[in-house]
Amino acid sequence: MPVRVTTEPFDPGAETNAFLAAGQGAGAAVTFTGVVRSSPDDPVTSLTLECYPELAINQLEAILADATARFELLAATVIHRYGTLAPGEPIVQVMTLSPHRAAAFRGAEFLMDYLKTDAPFWKQESGPNGTVWVAPRDEDDTAKARWS
Amino acid sequence: MPVRVTTEPFDPGAETNAFLAAGQGAGAAVTFTGVVRSSPDDPVTSLTLECYPELAINQLEAILADATARFELLAATVIHRYGTLAPGEPIVQVMTLSPHRAAAFRGAEFLMDYLKTDAPFWKQESGPNGTVWVAPRDEDDTAKARWS
Amino acid sequence: MKILYFAWLRERLNRGEEHVSPPAEVATVSDLIDWLAARDEAFAHAVSKRSLIRAAVDARLVPHDAPIAGAGVVALFPPMTGG
Amino acid sequence: MKILYFAWLRERLNRGEEHVSPPAEVATVSDLIDWLAARDEAFAHAVSKRSLIRAAVDARLVPHDAPIAGAGVVALFPPMTGG
Numbered sequence: 001m002p003v004r005v006t007t008e009p010f011d012p013g014a015e016t017n018a019f020l021a022a023g024q025g026a027g028a029a030v031t032f033t034g035v036v037r038s039s040p041d042d043p044v045t046s047l048t049l050e051c052y053p054e055l056a057i058n059q060l061e062a063i064l065a066d067a068t069a070r071f072e073l074l075a076a077t078v079i080h081r082y083g084t085l086a087p088g089e090p091i092v093q094v095m096t097l098s099p100h101r102a103a104a105f106r107g108a109e110f111l112m113d114y115l116k117t118d119a120p121f122w123k124q125e126s127g128p129n130g131t132v133w134v135a136p137r138d139e140d141d142t143a144k145a146r147w148s
Numbered sequence: 149m150p151v152r153v154t155t156e157p158f159d160p161g162a163e164t165n166a167f168l169a170a171g172q173g174a175g176a177a178v179t180f181t182g183v184v185r186s187s188p189d190d191p192v193t194s195l196t197l198e199c200y201p202e203l204a205i206n207q208l209e210a211i212l213a214d215a216t217a218r219f220e221l222l223a224a225t226v227i228h229r230y231g232t233l234a235p236g237e238p239i240v241q242v243m244t245l246s247p248h249r250a251a252a253f254r255g256a257e258f259l260m261d262y263l264k265t266d267a268p269f270w271k272q273e274s275g276p277n278g279t280v281w282v283a284p285r286d287e288d289d290t291a292k293a294r295w296s
Numbered sequence: 297m298k299i300l301y302f303a304w305l306r307e308r309l310n311r312g313e314e315h316v317s318p319p320a321e322v323a324t325v326s327d328l329i330d331w332l333a334a335r336d337e338a339f340a341h342a343v344s345k346r347s348l349i350r351a352a353v354d355a356r357l358v359p360h361d362a363p364i365a366g367a368g369v370v371a372l373f374p375p376m377t378g379g
Numbered sequence: 380m381k382i383l384y385f386a387w388l389r390e391r392l393n394r395g396e397e398h399v400s401p402p403a404e405v406a407t408v409s410d411l412i413d414w415l416a417a418r419d420e421a422f423a424h425a426v427s428k429r430s431l432i433r434a435a436v437d438a439r440l441v442p443h444d445a446p447i448a449g450a451g452v453v454a455l456f457p458p459m460t461g462g
Contacts, residue, residue, distance in 0.1 A: 013161030027185035037175035054355040105257050121378030122303035133304050136375040202438035240462050269461030270386035281387050284458040
């Protein structure tokens with residue numbers, strides 16, 4: 001299932017292995033995993049992601065179809081969690097498979113850049129000073145704009 | 149162990165999970181996995197990699213140190229197999245960890261581009277028409293040159 | 297017509313959804329936002345910066361000038377911050 | 380001094396290593412290749428395109444003008460094709 005939007009935790013390595021097993025014969029696979037960040041300077045106790053699942057599935061399927069065509073990917077998968085997550089937990093994973101490494105890298109970056117701005121998830125960070133909605137970052141718009 | 153040069157098979161997903169577990173608190177992890185390619189058009193029965201392990205370790209450690217400094221990576225690992233491998237088996241895996249996805253992607257690409265031309269492995273492909281040494285590809289020199 | 301709200305828009309309105317029956321002259325997402333704002337001061341305040349409001353009609357992302365005729369579900373929400 | 384050969388250079392020479400004792404005037408990798416080529420026609424033929432030969436001295440990649448004085452192991456090999 002190339003798009004998965006779920007409140008259940010997922011196992012990044014097991015997902016990569018399942019993805020690789022389905023793609024025998026391809027040369028290059030890229031896995032991007034985004035995990036809940038926390039640092040001593042900016043401690044996060046939990047991250048809550050709100051989601052509009054029906055729209056998320058539609059948007060992620062469209063982004064995947066676009067990436068697959070644009071980079072001639074043999075396969076691509078997006079997994080995105082929502083709900084409340086602890087630091088270190090995986091939030092998102094994209095995987096791409098191609099005969100060539102450049103396409104696999106480009107495809108994975110494209111998917112991440114688009115889903116950051118075009119997939120209906122909203123992050124709320126809780127830390128020692130309270131709970132705040134994460135603001136959209138200009139860099140994410142810039143990152144997306146370079147593909148057009 | 150950030151550099152591993154080995155004749156033993158490795159488990160891509162288990163390596164990714166171990167890498168992620170060591171990096172709790174970082175936001176972005178990229179795993180690139182190169183597997184033995186085979187296709188109906190260009191069938192490969194096996195791929196044999198020759199290696200000069202002492203030099204490979206020195207070169208890979210230097211490439212890793214360079215990537216880590218250049219992209220401010222929190223962690224980076226290279227695993228490279230040699231010996232005889234079957235289609236679909238993982239040859240190489242690089243993993244990078246950074247607070248930001250762009251650096252994690254750039255670091256992993258840099259590592260792959262450099263190790264393609266600067267790590268002492270030599271590929272020999274066996275197929276229905278015999279066994280041949282894989283020729284270096286101009287694209288690999290081009291890919292490396294863009295970083296300098 | 298069902299309206300869904302997400303993230304800080306949901307919080308500021310203190311509701312995740314509501315059912316409304318706008319008149320026929322409310323033709324687009326933009327018209328709908330105006331119509332909702334006219335009924336409810338809290339809503340008007342929350343959407344005062346229109347560039348911060350995104351919309352979907354029947355689970356398809358649309359611009360503010362998209363028609364809403366026949367729509368079952370319209371969603372309104374702030375810029376997305378996934379990934 | 381131990382010399383290592385890899386990949387098609389090893390195959391064409393039909394040996395993976397050998398021990399040699401070049402005279403003191405053989406100062407660089409380039410000198411060593413010349414000296415080995417002068418002793419052995421098969422070697423001379425295999426390295427005739429010098430740009431296809433890479434070298435390492437004591438497990439450090441070096442250019443052809445690198446010194447070999449005091450080296451324990453010199454490796455000669457074709458362009459690398461890893462990854």
